Amino acid sequence: MRFVINDTDIETDIDPRTSLLDLLREQIGLTGTKKGCNQGACGACTVLVDGERILSCLALAVQYEGRQVTTVEGLADQAGLHPLQKAFIEHDGFQCGYCTPGQLCSAIGMAAELQRGLPSHVTGDLSAMAIRATREELAERMSGNLCRCGAHNGIIDAIDEVFGERRGQQGYDAEMPEKVA
Numbered sequence: 038m039r040f041v042i043n044d045t046d047i048e049t050d051i052d053p054r055t056s057l058l059d060l061l062r063e064q065i066g067l068t069g070t071k072k073g074c075n076q077g078a079c080g081a082c083t084v085l086v087d088g089e090r091i092l093s094c095l096a097l098a099v100q101y102e103g104r105q106v107t108t109v110e111g112l113a114d115q116a117g118l119h120p121l122q123k124a125f126i127e128h129d130g131f132q133c134g135y136c137t138p139g140q141l142c143s144a145i146g147m148a149a150e151l152q153r154g155l156p157s158h159v160t161g162d163l164s165a166m167a168i169r170a171t172r173e174e175l176a177e178r179m180s181g182n183l184c185r186c187g188a189h190n191g192i193i194d195a196i197d198e199v200f201g202e203r204r205g206q207q208g209y210d211a212e213m214p215e216k217v218a
């Protein structure tokens with residue numbers, strides 16, 4: 038089967054029962070994506086597929102043949118770290134780092150959802166043309182990504198500076214993710 042992972046074509050035979058997470062970690066050697074609960078509860082395994090965040094532990098790899106899969110290893114580019122990665126460093130958005138790859142990918146997917154105007158549980162005005170990326174809104178949208186180290190406040194601070202209402206104030210200007218169809 039052919040997979041496109043971090044803009045690289047990869048051909049590999051797989052057992053059809055293999056999860057996308059196990060394909061990434063065990064077969065391809067991209068161990069940045071982490072296995073926490075392996076049952077959809079912690080968010081550590083979050084990756085992007087065509088710009089949308091998914092839990093790779095709950096995804097069968099065969100479903101993603103030919104789709105654009107992005108893992109934490111694919112976030113930096115020739116210019117260096119992604120602005121969100123820099124902001125995580127600046128705000129101590131991690132301690133052990135185990136949840137970090139999932140937090141980063143999830144936040145980028147979350148920003149795309151905001152761009153698309155998808156409401157969350159705490160969105161006040163469902164008819165608004167643009168949803169305000171308040172701290173409360175960001176925290177709610179990131180609630181599927183758990184941090185056992187207590188870095189939660191730093192994580193939200195970092196996301197706020199890159200995708201929230203404090204966007205760009207400290208120089209971490211990130212392009213908003215492209216709108217996903």
Ligand code: FES
Nearest residue numbers: 073074075080094
């Ligand atoms: S490892 Fe996938 S949600 Fe926990």
Ligand code: FES
Nearest residue numbers: 132134184185186
């Ligand atoms: S930094 Fe350790 S679990 Fe989040």
